[in-house]
Amino acid sequence: MPNKSNKQGKPPTEAEEDLLHELRIYQIELEMQNEDLRAHQIELEMQNEELLRARTGLEASRSRYLNLYEFAPVGYLTLNSEGEVIEINLTAATLLGEEQNNLLNRYFVDLIAPEDCDRWYLLLQNLLQHEGEKKNIELMLKRGDSDFHARLDYLSVVDEDQTLLRRITLTDISESKHAEQELRIAAVAFEAQEGIMITNANKVILRVNQAFTDITGYSVEELVGQTPHLLNSGRHNAAFYAEMWEYINRTGSWQGEIWDRRKNGDIYPKWVTITAVKDSNGVVSHYVGLHTDISARKASEEEIKQLAYYDPLTALPNRRLLLDRLQQALATSSRNNKYGALLFIDLDNFKSLNDNLGHDMGDVLLQQVAQRLIACVREGDTVSRQGGDEFVVMLEELGDHAEEAAAKTKTIGEKIITSLNQPYQLSHHEYQNTPSIGITLFINHQHSINTLLKRADIAMYGAKAAGRNTLRFFDQDMYEAVMARAALEADLRFALAKNQFQLYFQRQVRNGKIIGAEVLLRWKHPERGFIAPLEFIPLAEEIGLLIPIGQWVLENACVQLKRWQAHQQTRHLQLAVNISARQFHQTDFTEQVCAMLKKNVIKADRLKLEFTESLVFDNIDDTIAKMQALKKIGVSFSMDDFGTGYSSLIYLTQLPFDQLKIDQSFVNNIGIKPVDTVIVQTIIGMANNLGMDIIAEGVETQEQRTFLELHGCHTYQGHLIGKAMPLAEFERFFGL
Structure with missing residues (x-):
């Protein structure tokens, strides 16, 4: 640096130059220090940046750790x-x-x-x-x-x-x-009772379970590598299988019944469900088939059907199946406008066969009847057993006209009668039986099924009324008669409860003196008035009311005897009460009579029980035991309608009868029919020889009474001395 002059232009002194030199050195040192400071500052800034980067990295690392910890997969x-x-x-x-x-x-x-x-x-x-x-x-x-x-x-x-x-x-x-549970379930399911077959897409068997081998009889080794064609029974044609596989490939599954063949050759039905298994691309990779052997179920269904629709004894269609076929027949008749017919067949006196030879023989007869009926009709006709000894035959396609249909039906009906009249071989017994047949025609839907069956039933009762072993077609008059009978039956069921029955009394006379009366039952209908006993007594027996009605008559007779015992004029009277077979053969009949006598405190000999011959000999041992028990307490007995049945004199001598009653049919013919006159004399002589009293009923003329008295019958009843009358009218004879 050039020297500078001082202010006066003088050159600097040495001291000044030294000072200036020092100043320049100090300035250089300051500049160097500044440079160091700047370098240190830069270094510090760099260190700060490194610390910042480290802190940022540490925070990022901590954040990553926290994220890994907090959001870890576990x-x-x-x-x-x-x-x-x-x-x-x-x-x-x-x-x-x-x-x-x-x-x-x-x-x-x-x-x-x-x-x-x-x-x-x-x-x-x-x-x-x-x-x-x-x-x-x-x-x-x-x-x-x-x-x-x-x-x-x-x-x-x-x-x-x-x-x-x-x-x-x-x-x-x-x-x-x-998944583990599903695998266990799948494993258990695979070895379940249902057969399982797995094939590849080409239908080659890859795997089967134990149930499948049990069903088919083939081992696993015999099945794997084969196709299901191995099991083909031949019952289904190629079209069946083609349609089945087309349906599987179109919908993914199919189920239905298939008949297969076991290894031993047996053909059996099974229920099959086949499902296509597809991979992720939707391509079929496997087929899974579930196979259930339904042969036992099919057999059970057939057995149930047999029980539900067929009679177990004869194997004929039962009522349910008949109704179904009749419904179809009506529909067919509606389409082709042709007549059909129902024949209601009832075997005559079938109950007596069961009673005499037993129900086993009755069953054999029914089975033979079923076979004969089948042989009498055409292949398309229906023979049905309704129960008991009742059969129904349904005929179809009998023609366009009622006359033609009726003629064809009558021909078949007569053929049935001829066939059923032939002797039956029942074990060691040869037996003959006859039918009664009721017929009704049908066409379209003119009448309901129930109406048709009712009409055939009514016609059958018409055949029975006509003497049995015949046939009758339904007609309206027959229907009205049956409806009237049904109405009478309905009223009869309530007659006892509504006190509509009355006791009438017909005097019995010996040598002109009233010794008692026969009790006769009368029914006074609230609308029809008095109904004849011959009209309602058989009906009461048929519908099971004869026992309670008979008990009512006996109880009221005993009550009447008690009243008469209180009066001098009537205490000697005896009441004769008719007893039906059903009433008498009750196990406790003897006890009933004893209880009534004891309750009313009456003399037992004032009560006389009248039996018909059929009652006496129907069950001879029971009859003898009961009669002897009642005889011991004083009750007397009279055999009603004697001579009209087939009495056995051997049994007659063993029975403690006090009296025989000559039936009015013989009395009415005294002097008119010599045979009947002789019968009356014979009965009187028989009674006298057996030491029995004799009484005649239905005495209406003086000539009849004279004849009876002349031959030793001094006791009688009938219109000659008085008809049956109400209690009040009867008691007026005694001043009561």
Whole structure:
């Protein structure tokens, strides 16, 4: 640097130059220091940047760690030595369905499903004995209102403060458990009772279960590698299988009944369900077939059908199947406008066969009748058994005109009568039986099924009324008669309860003196007035009312005898009461009579019981026992309508009868028919020889009475001395 002059232009002094030199050196040092300061500052700035980068990296690393911990694919929990949760990640909290803060400081046992709590305590004891070892356990844990399967990886550790901690890794294994369960179910299902076959897409058998081998009889080795054609029975044609596989490939599955062949050659029915299994590309990879042997079920169905629709004794269609076929026949008749017919067939006197030879023989007869009926009709006709000895034959396609149909039906009906009249061989017995047949025609839907059956039934009763062993077609007059009878039957059922019955009394006289009366039943209908006994007594017996009605008559007769015992004029009177066979053969009939006599405190000899010959000899041992028991207490007996039956004199001498009553049919012919006149004389002589009293009924003329008295019969009853009359009129003869 050039020297400068001072202000006066003088050159600087040496001192000034030294000072200037020092100043320049100081300036250079300052500049160097500034340079160092700038360099240090740059270094500091660089260090700050490095620290910042380090801090940022550390924070990023910590954040990554926290994310890895919180959002790990498994849950992490840390328990203290007391079993409290002191640390838990977000994954574990999510698995448990709770907020993290709500889980801290909670006992881990509170997070376990109740059914696994006891198991946890047992596991915990084992875990405490193996501190420091990693253990895997499975528990059911709570998740809100539900539970889930969890796997716990458990490890106990000691931290730097020597504190015992339990680290738990938590994994939800519900799906794997479910899959495992599904596999077990599939395994069990595969070995179930239902046969299973699995084939590839080419229908080659890959696998079968034990049930399939049991059903088919083939072993696994014999089936694998074959096709289902091995089982083909031949019952289904190629078109059937082509249609089946077309349906499977179009819809994915098919089910239906197939007949297959077992290894032993047996052909059997089975129910098959075939399902196509497709891969991820929708291409069929396998077929799974479920095979159920339904041969037993088919047999059961056939048996049920047989029981439901066929009579077990004769194997004929029963009423249910008849109704079904009749419904179809009416529909067919409506389409082709042709007549059909119903024939209602009832065997005459079938009950007597059962009673005499037993029900087993009756069953044999019914079976033979069934075969004969089948032989009498055409192939398309129906022969049905309705129950008991009743059969129904349904004929179809009988023609367009009623006259033609009736003629064809009559021909078949007469053929049936001829066939059923032929002798039957019942074991060692040859037996003959006759039918009564009722017929009604049908066409279109003019009448309901029930109406048709009712008409045929009514016509059958018309055949019975005509003498049996014949046929009758339904007509309206017959219908009206049956309806009237049904109305009478309905009224008769209530007559006793409504006190519509009355007792009438017909005097019995000996040598001109009234010795008693026969009690006769009368029914006074509220609308029809008095109905004749011959009209309602058989009906009462048919519908099972004869026993209660007979008991009512006997009870009221005893009541009347008690009243008469209180009066001098009537205490000697005896009442004769008619007893039916059904009433007499009740097991407790003797006890009933004794109870009535005791209740009314009457003399037993004032009661006379009248029996018909058919009652006496129907069950001779029972008759003798009961008559002797009642005879001991004083009850007397009279045989009614004597001479009209087939009395056995041997039995007659064993029975304690007091009296024989000559039937009015013989009395009416006295002096008119010599044979009947002789019969009357014979009966009187027989009674006298047997030491019995004799009484004649139906005495209407003086000539009849004179003849009877002349030949030794002095006791009689009939219109000559008085008809049957009400009680008040009867008692007027005695001044009561």
